[in-house]
Amino acid sequence: MQTSAVTDLAHTHARPVHWLTTATAMAAVVALAGLLQPDPAGAAGAHGAPAPRPAPDADTARFPLECGGNPSTIAQRATGDLDGDGNPETVAVVHCEAGSGTPPSGIYVLTHGKGTGTPAARVVATLVEPSQQKNVSGFTVSGGAVHATLLGYSTPDVPSCCPDQHEQVSWRWQGGTFVRTAQNQARTV
Incomplete structure (x- = not known):
């Protein structure tokens, strides 16, 4: 005859007090998880700040250009x-x-239209007017600034295909306006 080495262990038999303890612990975890959920909008960034909006769509803006039809x-x-x-x-x-x-080109800064129901982008600043007779190359936005190379003409006799002036410029928002700085003086090529 063999004897069993298995003994009656208290934890192998589920008693009502065990089920009650487990159910209470689970209810506490679910309640805590509910308190730690984000706000209903689900669009909060760090420190409860609203999430950034997407960039304005330039295709929806009306630019102040006179193109003669x-x-x-x-x-x-x-x-x-x-x-x-x-x-x-x-x-x-x-x-x-x-x-x-x-x-000639114009450079325009766009933001979202006013109000929540206005999807169109709107022009808030003109950095270069087309009337200045400039073309733009080397155009980027980085480090909170707009950078561009402006191409121009020293005299009306210079063919429009071949600008003879190049100027590296940038604009940065300071004191409620865009401040233009030139990386180097306009030079004739």
């Missing part, structure tokens, strides 16, 4: 937080469409 073209666009509010702005280089030649 021709459409305008967004040649370049870039986004970045320029004013430090945590929401990106869009910067667009825009010119009138032309059958030939190189039409």
Whole structure:
């Protein structure tokens, strides 16, 4: 005859007090998890701040260009937080469409339309007016600033295909306005 070495262990038999303890612990975990959930909007960033909005869509903006009945073209666009509010702005280089030649460009800073029901982007600053007769290359937004190379003409006799002036410039938001700085003086090529 063999004897069993298995003994009656207290934890091998579920008694009502064990089930009650387990159910109480589970209820406490569920209640704590419910308290630690994000707010109902689910769009809170760090420290309860609202999550940043997406950058404004340049295709929805109305640019202050006079194109004589021709459409305008967004040649370049870039986004970045320029004013430090945590929401990106869009910067667009825009010119009138032309059958030939190189039409002058404008550089515009866009933000979201006013009000919650206004999806269109709106122009809040003009960095370069097309009337300045400049073309734009080397365009970026980085480090909270807009950077560009402006191409221009020393005289009206210079062909529009071949700008003879290059100027590296940047704009940074300071004191409620965009301040322009030149990395080097305009130079003739």
